[in-house]
Amino acid sequence: MNTGEGVFECGDVALQRGGTLRAARIVYKTFGTLSAKRDNVIVYPTSYSAHHTDIEWLVRPEHALDPGRYFIVIPDMFTNGLSSSPSNTPGSPGDFPEVTTCDNVMQQRRLLNELFGVERVKLVYGWSMGAQQAYHWAALFGEAVERIVVNCGSARTAPHNFVFLEGIRTTLQAAASPEQGLRAMGRIYAGWALSQTFYRRELWRGLGFKDLEDFLVRSWEAGFLRRNMHDLLAQLWTWQHSDISANDLFRGDLAMALASIKARVLLMPSATDLYFQTDDNRAELPHLKNATLVEIPSIWGHRAGNPRDNPEDAAFIDRQVAALLEA
Known part of the structure; x- marks a missing residue:
């Protein structure tokens, strides 16, 4: 498998909630080969506490994220311990600034553009906090995103x-x-x-x-x-405050943010998820222009969306994602 690893130096990043992330860095890993037209790109953001090594099991020829067909980029989230985080940034951990999901995806897009010359992505696939990032990609970057998979995630973190x-x-x-x-x-x-x-x-x-x-x-x-x-x-703070409408584009209007999404959207919650519930996605669905909701019929709860040890749920997810990629 053709892979590559690197660090994208973001420089000093002015953050959405104020403050600056000094000398910000994104660690990333790539799989597969970028096509001549740069039209086979899949972005696969990390989830809570995960490093890219924890989620790369899904990038295999036997899965929908096939590195033989697609150029797959896993950018590690800020605060995950690899990219800029309290543990690897000079100063007191308590002084580390508040980083939003929006801050993450803005720098991820820079990474793709500046390192690989990519303007448009075929798919953003995310589970849990990765799904929140996928939603942000679609809401913030318009026609630059063709498809997203929101796997056990939501557009705004629910109160519960x-x-x-x-x-x-x-x-x-x-x-x-x-x-x-x-x-x-x-x-x-x-x-x-x-x-x-x-x-x-x-x-x-x-x-x-x-x-x-x-x-x-x-x-x-x-x-x-x-x-x-x-x-x-x-990273927990980032999760709690994740909201695709919490920015200057939409000013807290979630319905407007959802309606603005041009990408084809696959909402894929787990039937037994206790905190990213299907009802959150059902409430989002009427506002989306081009979306499908398919529930994973699983008893694995939230973990159904990351079924490394659960072949039945993995096969279900692969079928849904493959169909979306062919659509």
Whole structure:
């Protein structure tokens, strides 16, 4: 597989909410070959706490994001620990500025244009916070975006989603140590990211865990212990305040922002997602000019949208994305 990795130096970035991200950097990875016409580009943004290495499993010839056909770019979000983040920026972590989803995608578009000469993208595919970025690409860049996949995401973070994240934030801030906070975060997250039915049927057994405690420790605690607490808090703020209408173009009018989208949109929520709910997408659908809503019929909750260990949901997503790309 033809791949490449690099760093895009953004310079000093004036941020949407005020302040400046000094010497901002985006780490990225590419897969496949850019066509002569530069018309085969897929942007695949990262999700909460993820590095590109965590989501690149989907970029395979057997999946819809086929590097044999498309030039796929994974830009790491600001605050994810690779791109500019509290953990890798000089100064106190508490002084790191507030970065919005809009700030992220504005610099991602610069990356594509300045490094690769790309003006128009075939698809922006995103899961969770990646889906929020896909929505922003479509709302902010008009005809430069042909298609988006909003996989377990929404145009604006819903109030209940915000409250879920408040529980995570206060847990991290109240902990006696970062390690204690990250372990507690993992246990809270485990109850939200997967459905009640997942646990009732003990599907964690099929993932190689001997009992529920083993699953919580080796999957969820270990997953967050890989990350820096200050990075997670900064990225959580970005998630809580994600809103495609919160900018000078739309001035908080979500219906106007949705109606402005020219891209073909695939809304693909999970039937059992506990915080990015299908009802959020159902409310968005009437305002979109060219959109389809297809629910993933899964008991894997939010994780249905990132089914690395779940071939049935992966096959469902591949079919839907392939159809969108051929449309």
